[in-house]
Amino acid sequence: MTTFEALHKIGMLKSQLAASDYKVIKIVEYKAVNKKAPYDINEIHAERQALRDEINELEELMPTFEEGGLC
Secondary structure, eight states: OOHHHHHHHHHHHHHHHHHTHHHHHHHHHHHHTTOOOSSOHHHHHHHHHHHHHHHHHHHHHHHHHHHTTOO
16 A cells, blocks of 8 residues: 555545544434433444544554655
8 A cells, every 4th residue: 555545545534534423413412411312322433433443553554654665
């Protein structure tokens, strides 16, 4: 994977993460007024954490890509 490909993938993953922000906000709003949340927080958290983990793995590889001349 080139640096460009890694940066592109990171951007896509961050977009997916941002796209689920509204679910987190909605859960917080419902919990604040003691209503049942419309989404399963455990499922949302697991999905979002998987995205963050993949982003972190790719970001950790960035110096490796640059040192190896894979730009």
